[in-house]
Amino acid sequence: MKQLFTLILLVFSNFVFSQDQVSYKVVCKDLLSKSGQNFLDLKNDESIRFANEALSLAIDNKDNEFAAKAYNLIGLNYADFSDVNKAVEAYKKGLEHANITENDTIKSWLTNNLANAYCYNKIDFNEGVKYYKLGLKYAEKLNNESEIAFTKLNLASALFRVVNYQEGIVYLIDTKDFVENNDDIEAKISFYSLYADYYNNASNSFEKAEEYYAKAFEISKSNETEFIKSHIANLYEDIAQFYSKHENFDKAFLFLNKADSLKTDIYNSERISKVAQVSNEVDKNEVERDLQKVKKEKLLNEEKLEDTKIIVTLFIVIFSILILLLISMFRNNRLRVEKNLELQKANNELQKSKEQAEEASNIKSQFISTISHELRTPLYGVIGTTDIIEEEHPELKNSPHLKALKFSANYLLSLVNDILKVYKIEENKVILENKIFCLEDAVENIKEALETIARRNNNKIYIDLDSKIPEFLIGDKIRLSQIIINLMSNSLKFTQNGKVTLITSLNKIINEDYFIEFKVIDTGIGIPKKYQQAVFEKFVQIERKEDDYQGTGLGLTIVKKLISLFKGSIDLHSEEGKGTTITFIIPFKNGNSKNQDFIENVEVDFTQFKPYNILVVEDNKINQVVTKRLLENHKFICDIVDDGFAALSKLESKSYDAILMDINMPKINGFETSKLIRAKGITTPIIAVTAFEKEEIIDKAKDAQINDVVVKPFEASKLFQIIHELITKLNNS
Numbered sequence: 001m002k003q004l005f006t007l008i009l010l011v012f013s014n015f016v017f018s019q020d021q022v023s024y025k026v027v028c029k030d031l032l033s034k035s036g037q038n039f040l041d042l043k044n045d046e047s048i049r050f051a052n053e054a055l056s057l058a059i060d061n062k063d064n065e066f067a068a069k070a071y072n073l074i075g076l077n078y079a080d081f082s083d084v085n086k087a088v089e090a091y092k093k094g095l096e097h098a099n100i101t102e103n104d105t106i107k108s109w110l111t112n113n114l115a116n117a118y119c120y121n122k123i124d125f126n127e128g129v130k131y132y133k134l135g136l137k138y139a140e141k142l143n144n145e146s147e148i149a150f151t152k153l154n155l156a157s158a159l160f161r162v163v164n165y166q167e168g169i170v171y172l173i174d175t176k177d178f179v180e181n182n183d184d185i186e187a188k189i190s191f192y193s194l195y196a197d198y199y200n201n202a203s204n205s206f207e208k209a210e211e212y213y214a215k216a217f218e219i220s221k222s223n224e225t226e227f228i229k230s231h232i233a234n235l236y237e238d239i240a241q242f243y244s245k246h247e248n249f250d251k252a253f254l255f256l257n258k259a260d261s262l263k264t265d266i267y268n269s270e271r272i273s274k275v276a277q278v279s280n281e282v283d284k285n286e287v288e289r290d291l292q293k294v295k296k297e298k299l300l301n302e303e304k305l306e307d308t309k310i311i312v313t314l315f316i317v318i319f320s321i322l323i324l325l326l327i328s329m330f331r332n333n334r335l336r337v338e339k340n341l342e343l344q345k346a347n348n349e350l351q352k353s354k355e356q357a358e359e360a361s362n363i364k365s366q367f368i369s370t371i372s373h374e375l376r377t378p379l380y381g382v383i384g385t386t387d388i389i390e391e392e393h394p395e396l397k398n399s400p401h402l403k404a405l406k407f408s409a410n411y412l413l414s415l416v417n418d419i420l421k422v423y424k425i426e427e428n429k430v431i432l433e434n435k436i437f438c439l440e441d442a443v444e445n446i447k448e449a450l451e452t453i454a455r456r457n458n459n460k461i462y463i464d465l466d467s468k469i470p471e472f473l474i475g476d477k478i479r480l481s482q483i484i485i486n487l488m489s490n491s492l493k494f495t496q497n498g499k500v501t502l503i504t505s506l507n508k509i510i511n512e513d514y515f516i517e518f519k520v521i522d523t524g525i526g527i528p529k530k531y532q533q534a535v536f537e538k539f540v541q542i543e544r545k546e547d548d549y550q551g552t553g554l555g556l557t558i559v560k561k562l563i564s565l566f567k568g569s570i571d572l573h574s575e576e577g578k579g580t581t582i583t584f585i586i587p588f589k590n591g592n593s594k595n596q597d598f599i600e601n602v603e604v605d606f607t608q609f610k611p612y613n614i615l616v617v618e619d620n621k622i623n624q625v626v627t628k629r630l631l632e633n634h635k636f637i638c639d640i641v642d643d644g645f646a647a648l649s650k651l652e653s654k655s656y657d658a659i660l661m662d663i664n665m666p667k668i669n670g671f672e673t674s675k676l677i678r679a680k681g682i683t684t685p686i687i688a689v690t691a692f693e694k695e696e697i698i699d700k701a702k703d704a705q706i707n708d709v710v711v712k713p714f715e716a717s718k719l720f721q722i723i724h725e726l727i728t729k730l731n732n733s
Contacts, residue, residue, distance in 0.1 A: 028054045028066045035073045042226040044077045051077070068098035068106045075113060083341070084121045091117060108138035108147055112154060119158045128158050149178035153190045160194065165202035172198070185223050186231060192216035193235050200242055213239050233262040244359075294326065383409045383713035384626030391633040404448045409713070432565055436591040437477035439516075440465055443502065446484055453489055457496045461488070466505040469516060472591035479562050480586065486559045487520040487582055495524030495579075513587040521581045527574040535572070536560045559584075612657040612727060614638040617647045617673065618689070619665045623712070627660065627689070630716050644673030651677065656684055658723050661706065663690040663697060674704040685726035689714070 035050035051073040058066035071094030078087035091114040098106045112135040118128035132155045139147035152171040159168030172194055179191040196212035199205040217239065220232045236259035244252035298319055302312065386406040389396060396402050447461050454461050484502065491500040500522045507517040527535060536556050563570050568586035614636050618624050624640050631638045639654075641647045643665050659677070663670035674686050688701050688709045701709050707726050710719055 024057055024061050025063070025066070028057050028063070028070075031057070032066070032069055032073065035070075039073065039076060040226060042229075048074060048077045064097040064100045065103055065106065068094045068101065068103075068110065070094075071097065072106070072110055072113060075110075075117070079113070079117050079120075084117055084123065085341075085344075087117045088114065088123075104138045104142055105144075105147075108135050108142065108144075108151075111135035111138065112151055115154060115158070119154070119161065122161075125158055125162045129155065129162075132158060145178060146182075146184075149175045149187065153187065153194065156194055157190070160197055160201075163201075165198060169198055169202070185219060185225070186228050188219045189216045189228075189231060189235060192219070193238060196242070197238070200245075206246055209242060213242060229262055229265070233259045236262065294323070378622075384623075384630060384716075387716050388626065388629045388633065391630075400448050403445065404451070408449050432476040432479060434474055434589070435477065436472050436474050436594050438471060439469060439473055439504070440471070442477055442481055443484070443504070446481055446488070447502075450485065450488055450492060453492045454500070457492060459492055459495050459497070460499040461492075462499060462501040464501065464503040468506040469504060470514060470590045470592045472594065473514070473516075474589035474591040474594070475586070476566075479565075483559050483562055483584070484518065484520070486556065490556070491520055491522035491524060491580065495522045498523035498579075507585055510587075512589055514590055515585050515587050517583065517585045519581060519583050521579065523579045526576040526578055526580055527572075528576055529574075532572055532574060611635045611637055612723060613655075614723070615647060615650060615656040615659045615684075616640045617644065617659065617665070617670070618662045619643060620662070623662075630719075634716075634720060644668035644670070644676070647673055648676055648680075651680070651682060651684075657727050659684055659686045660689045661686050663688055663692060671700050671704040671706075674706050678705045683730065685723075685730055687719075687722060687726070689719075 031050045031054035035047045035054065038044070038047035038050065051070045055067060055070035055074070058064075058070055071090045075087045075090035075094065078084075078090060091110050094110045095107070095114070098110055111131045115128040115131035115135065118124045118131065132151060136148065136151045136155065139151050152175050156168040156172040156175075159165070159171070172191070175187070175191060179187050192212045192215040196209045196216065199212065200209035216235055220235060223229070223232060236255045240252045240255035240259060243249070243255065301315060301319075306312065383406070386402065386409060389402060390406075443463055443465065447463055450461060488500055488502060500520065503519040503521065505517045505519075507515040509515070536559075560570060563584050563586065566586040568584055570582065570584040572580070572582050574580035614631055616624065616627050616631070616638050618627060618640065619642050628638055628640060639650060639656075641650055645667055647659070647661075661670040661674060665673075668676075670688060670690070674688075677684075677686065685707045686705070688697070688706045689712060690697065690709065691712045694709050694711050698709060708722050710722065
């Protein structure tokens with residue numbers, strides 16, 4: 001933050017020269033002025049070139065003051081492009097020259113900029129604080145109000161970074177009068193962003209932090225100085241991290257994009273390349289200056305040895321050898337430095353990319369988790385309502401329409417989960433279930449669910465089941481249904497006045513694996529040969545000449561990935577105008593020996609359960625109604641409360657057999673509520689009923705001593721079974 005002020009002083013300060021001073025000082029002044037102006041305009045290659053010329057002229061004339069100023073400008077340019085090591089080296093060389101002079105202003109600039117290099121690049125905050133305090137002494141000695149203010153702002157920033165807010169806030173408060181009474185954009189941005197940092201991390205005041213970040217952002221809009229853009233980019237990153245911390249991801253993305261856009265504009269490859277080229281020239285000049293120094297020493301020695309030809313000859317030979325070795329050493333050292341810089345640059349870029357990728361992945365995971373929760377909540381209402389209709393209207397239990405509604409709702413839940421977790425499928429994080437199911441029932445349910453789509457285009461659906469296939473199979477019924485529905489619904493959309501046929505056959509048996517072949521055949525418009533491989537890619541939608549078929553472009557992608565999870569295979573054959581046949585083969589286990597388990601899971605006798613007293617902790621009104629009706633229809637007695645505090649109050653006056661606990665609630669969440677319940681010595685079984693994925697919260701649930709987790713939407717029979725088992729286990733203990 002202090003660098004701009006330093007530059008303005010350097011560029012526009014008045015140099016007072018006596019009339020008898022030599023012309024090189026006028027030239028140096030002009031070169032440094034041009035260097036400073038080019039730096040402000042982000043023309044860093046030109047800035048370094050002018051500063052290097054001034055440095056050479058100052059060294060030749062043994063002018064330490066000009067040499068210190070030139071090194072300061074070279075260091076600023078290096079620091080601006082993250083060449084931190086060269087920047088630190090330049091500042092330290094500048095300090096060596098400045099300390100020989102009586103010019104405290106130059107010393108103040110260099111100590112502050114050296115501190116910036118240590119702190120902004122996270123090299124050594126303690127070393128940075130040391131140099132800032134040294135710079136503050138020079139500024140106070142000069143009684144320079146601006147220099148004092150900027151140094152204190154830098155000190156506050158460095159102390160905040162090491163979480164020393166108590167000392168840092170003192171320096172920040174001291175700058176208030178200067179910031180309010182001067183129109184310095186950089187100072188105002190730094191002042192407000194530091195206050196935002198203080199309120200966000202030291203005082204935990206979101207509103208105050210957001211207020212100060214807003215002030216800093218508003219001021220940044222009026223900036224017209226190229227150099228300050230890098231500071232504004234850092235401000236945008238701070239605001240993005242602030243909103244990300246408080247889970248306002250829309251604003252976090254907005255400011256992150258602003259920062260990336262601004263940094264792309266500042267640190268473009270052409271500018272970096274030019275700086276690298278000029279940097280090599282500076283290194284070359286440094287070597288040449290060292291060589292020149294050696295040559296001068298050589299001439300001096302030759303003068304001393306003029307009287308003796310033998311000694312002169314020996315000296316020349318020895319010196320020549322030393323020169324060759326020195327040149328070789330410098331060449332090798334330069335190559336080593338260049339390689340090290342290249343490796344360091346590549347490493348920094350890789351580290352930055354890694355951090356950005358990790359941050360993006362975390363934000364993406366949080367987004368997926370949130371969306372998944374928000375979609376499952378209304379689906380619980382739909383599925384729960386269908387269960388209630390079945391219970392309250394037994395005459396509709398075998399209704400194909402109600403079965404289609406319930407099946408479609410369950411399928412929609414599975415589809416939502418898989419679409420939101422495509423990235424997990426790609427990372428092999430989706431685990432298939434191995435449950436017993438009846439293939440004939442599954443296929444019939446699919447047919448009933450698709451009848452509406454079939455009637456829309458006047459199509460017929462035909463099912464052909466191979467009698468050699470076992471009646472019961474073991475595998476993932478939901479994801480098999482998803483594959484078949486995706487394929488058949490696709491066929492129905494692209495077929496009119498035709499038919500879609502599903503043929504299943506036993507392909508082969510290897511050990512205990514039954515390889516079932518599924519064929520989905522339609523008489524539709526077909527797929528052009530050039531598109532037949534592309535249809536399995538994400539977001540691909542083939543252009544049609546006659547009809548515009550809408551879709552997400554994910555259906556066949558999910559099909560292919562799911563079949564891959566099954567360790568199966570898929571094949572497509574299609575002719576335009578004749579139709580399409582998609583064949584896939586998936587292995588299953590024979591479930592006939594476990595058919596009794598299937599029957600028992602389907603036919604659950606709830607009459608054996610006594611009327612348990614249940615406390616439902618749920619803030620969503622629709623979910624309250626659905627859960628209450630499901631429980632009361634099965635003779636459970638239940639009380640409903642809206643939040644955790646109400647649940648604690650209820651438990652003080654009444655005991656319950658079990659507690660159904662929502663997780664995402666206002667005031668206090670389900671985990672904290674469960675901890676408070678256990679702290680009171682209450683051992684009543686707690687079942688978390690949540691729309692979050694089970695694996696996301698299982699560790700927190702165990703920590704809160706929650707007995708089990710049920711994910712909404714759920715099968716009522718499974719919930720009742722868990723309630724009965726937990727109560728029985730508690731009573732037996």
